[in-house]
Ligand code: SF4
C-alpha cells in the first residue's frame with residue numbers, strides 16, 4: 001500500500017501525525033539517496049514530524065512541509081518521492097485540525113503521542129505504598145506512607161515508569177480530559 005493510501009485509511013484510534021512520521025521513516029527514500037529532493041526532503045520531513053509529535057513543533061513547520069512537498073512532487077526522480085509528497089499534502093489538507101493542535105501544543109486527540117499525555121494518581125485507588133515514588137527518577141512525585149501520592153506536572157517527563165510500578169491501578173494517563181486529583185498529599189481513605 002502506498003503511503004498516501006495508508007493516510008486515507010486511518011482508524012479513529014490513530015494519530016495522523018504519528019502514522020505519517022512512522023510511514024515516512026520507513027519509506028524507500030530514507031535509504032535511497034539517488035535524488036536530493038527525495039532523500040533530503042524525507043530527512044527534513046522526518047525531523048519536523050518528529051518534533052511535532054514530541055511537542056516541539058514550531059508554528060512555521062506546517063507551511064514549510066507544504067512548500068517542501070510541492071518541490072518533492074515535481075523534482076523527485078521516482079514515484080516513491082512523489083508518494084511521500086502526496087501523503088504529506090493529503091494529511092495536511094485532511095487532518096489540518098490535528099496538526100494544528102499538535103503544533104499549538106494543545107494535545108493529541110487520539111491520545112497516542114506520549115508527550116501530550118499527563119499522568120495522574122486517583123485518590124480512591126491509592127494506598128500510599130510509595131512504589132511510584134521510588135520508581136520516579138525525576139522526583140516528580142510527592143507523598144509518604146499512607147498518604148495519597150501526587151504527581152507534579154511541571155517535573156513529570158511522561159516516562160510512564162510510575163504507572164508500571166503501581167499495583168493498585170491508581171495511576172492513569174490522560175489526554176485533554178484530566179481526572180480530579182488532590183493538589184498535595186492527603187491521608188489515604190483506602191485501607
Ligand atoms: S499511586 Fe500506586 S504506587 Fe503510588 S503510592 Fe499510590 S498505590 Fe502506591
Ligand code: SF4
Nearest residue numbers: 136156157159160162
Ligand atoms: S510519568 Fe515518569 S516522570 Fe512522570 S511521575 Fe511517573 S515516573 Fe515520574
